[in-house]
Amino acid sequence: MTMTIGLVCPNESPEKRGVKPFLRWAGSKRKQLSRLAPYWSGEHKRYVEPFAGSACLFFDLAPPSAVLGDSNEELIQLYRVVRDSPERLHRRLCRIKRDVATYLRWRNQNPTTLDPETRALRFLYLNRNCFNGIYRTNLQGGFNVPMGKRVGEYFSKEDLLRCSRLLQTAELVAGDFSATLDLVKVGDFVYLDPPYAVLSRRIFKEYGSKLFGTEDMPRFEESLHAIVGRGADFLVSYADCKEARALARKWCSVRLPVKRHVAGFAGDRKTAYEWVISNRQRSTTA
Numbered sequence: 001m002t003m004t005i006g007l008v009c010p011n012e013s014p015e016k017r018g019v020k021p022f023l024r025w026a027g028s029k030r031k032q033l034s035r036l037a038p039y040w041s042g043e044h045k046r047y048v049e050p051f052a053g054s055a056c057l058f059f060d061l062a063p064p065s066a067v068l069g070d071s072n073e074e075l076i077q078l079y080r081v082v083r084d085s086p087e088r089l090h091r092r093l094c095r096i097k098r099d100v101a102t103y104l105r106w107r108n109q110n111p112t113t114l115d116p117e118t119r120a121l122r123f124l125y126l127n128r129n130c131f132n133g134i135y136r137t138n139l140q141g142g143f144n145v146p147m148g149k150r151v152g153e154y155f156s157k158e159d160l161l162r163c164s165r166l167l168q169t170a171e172l173v174a175g176d177f178s179a180t181l182d183l184v185k186v187g188d189f190v191y192l193d194p195p196y197a198v199l200s201r202r203i204f205k206e207y208g209s210k211l212f213g214t215e216d217m218p219r220f221e222e223s224l225h226a227i228v229g230r231g232a233d234f235l236v237s238y239a240d241c242k243e244a245r246a247l248a249r250k251w252c253s254v255r256l257p258v259k260r261h262v263a264g265f266a267g268d269r270k271t272a273y274e275w276v277i278s279n280r281q282r283s284t285t286a
């Protein structure tokens, strides 16, 4: 069941449900929220996101309980610190100067030598001040993104407190998506937004070394059947490619136009297409 819809979304809700994510993230679905949110319904008991990144759909939906997972361990550790000590984290973040010399000093620190809170602070500071919110490491695993020129204001303390409150009921999993999917149970809503991998060529290369790739596609597909077999629903976002089209033919799917600017330069923005694939039609009650 396949259809293509235009750029304008008639279901944009004027009410603000959740909170903006506190991270900038390559591949974030912030601009597609109004198209994704209707798949969540009041019948779902729990939200599960195994490729969480900035988790913008989670923060937008504000579900009553959740499981968030990502293979990026520092990202998950940051979520733990936001959950447990948001005020102190915000205070410490605001005290750090936002200039190139300070940025490089923090970037050059070896994160493994820092205590967990300072390590999370470093991750957050670099994310908010680096070029385009990109997470990219060298072969040794060292973060190597330069400082951005237009980095924008930080979120407010109140916004971080709201994120923290939502994280109180979230189970946080650092690891491969299969570890998060092992926790899926009846009534869950599982949103899967893996990095795009096309014919062994990754469109997004920014998330680190233990990345989802084309070789993971067969077990990814199997896991969709396993989710449905457990009595849960799934929603997948995936770039338009041969693999996605094959997947889309088997489930309910919609092909959407999206503006992509991974390289970070306004001139490089292009309209690409992305599939939204689910075992169900989107809810009309959300």
Ligand SMILES: C[S@@+](CC[C@H](N)C(=O)[O-])C[C@H]1O[C@@H](n2cnc3c(N)ncnc32)[C@H](O)[C@@H]1O
Pocket (backbone or CB within 6 Å): 025, 026, 027, 028, 029, 030, 050, 051, 052, 053, 054, 055, 056, 057, 069, 070, 071, 072, 175, 176, 177, 178, 193, 194, 195, 196, 207, 210, 211, 212
């Ligand atoms: C496209 S991003 C998700 C973006 C997210 N939906 C958002 O709105 O910010 C993909 C995420 O998958 C994570 N990732 C890559 N390979 C993974 C794997 N094998 N298992 C779990 N997470 C993985 C990356 O660290 C990255 O955060």
